[in-house]
Amino acid sequence: MNVGFIGAGNMGGAIAMAVRKSVPHAKIYVAEHNADKAQRLIDTVGAVACDVQNIAEICDFVFLGVKPQTIRTLLEEISNISSRKEDAVYISMAAGVTLETLCGYLGASPVIRIMPNTPVAVGEGMTLYACSCGVSPAQEKDFLSLMAQSGKVDSLDEALIDAGCAVAGCGPAFAFLFAEALAKGGIACGLTEEKAISYAAQMLYGSAKLLMESEKNARQLREAVCSPGGSTIRGVQSLEEHGFGEITANAVQKSFERTKELG
């Protein structure tokens, strides 16, 4: 299987790493403006440097890892390549850019719109996807095989992908910000930076696992940690007094609105 990546920055690079683990025998081709990023990926996943035209001619699956602001230029370029492989599946990760827009440039080519996140790089990603009507069941199955080692992959009605993006795609930045803030508090209480960030990271990881595996919901799990008069409830009260829940929900809505603008 030939798999191409056009744009191999943070997200494209993370998916390329997952694809390498999922399908070790796949040939991976990379077209990337930035020579350092391209070389890093070539060294990490054993990819071959290529250009857009070659990728369009030889690849069965083509991941488009460029920014929403530049994807139309790239789509225009691809649509003008008369020798491009007819049945290649194009996979766009561009936030907000709809299947209608993508198919408008790519014609009859099968197209999958995905919304991944950077934890894909360590096999713990959350990727949402929607297929154009040109994607056959066999192609969808192959796409899922490529993503097998990326973490969770969920088919979602395209109308909801931007909402999913605001939680799962943008969410890692919110989680890292929270980790930084937890560590800052720990340092203020006397921990070293190294220990504070490592405790925060393991705590977030374990809490996420517990939330996914427990029969209890997030509120019930939170309440189970908060004994009356204890230390946790004091911290939770402080977060609530400062509007933590509302601020976080508002951040998701802001990201959602921006995703819509990017399309």
Ligand SMILES: NC(=O)c1ccc[n+]([C@@H]2O[C@H](COP(=O)([O-])OP(=O)(O)OC[C@H]3O[C@@H](n4cnc5c(N)ncnc54)[C@H](OP(=O)(O)O)[C@@H]3O)[C@@H](O)[C@H]2O)c1
């Ligand atoms: N980062 C995330 O957490 C995340 C999550 C979900 C979805 N996404 C989506 O993933 C896409 C990529 O985001 P990113 O954060 O990975 O961006 P990024 O780090 O800036 O990577 C994009 C790379 O593509 C290169 N590029 C642009 N046009 C190209 C072309 N025609 N040929 C070859 N290389 C080209 C860019 O080089 P130049 O800058 O030199 O042009 C850049 O190095 C975006 O559409 C974004 O919406 C990102």
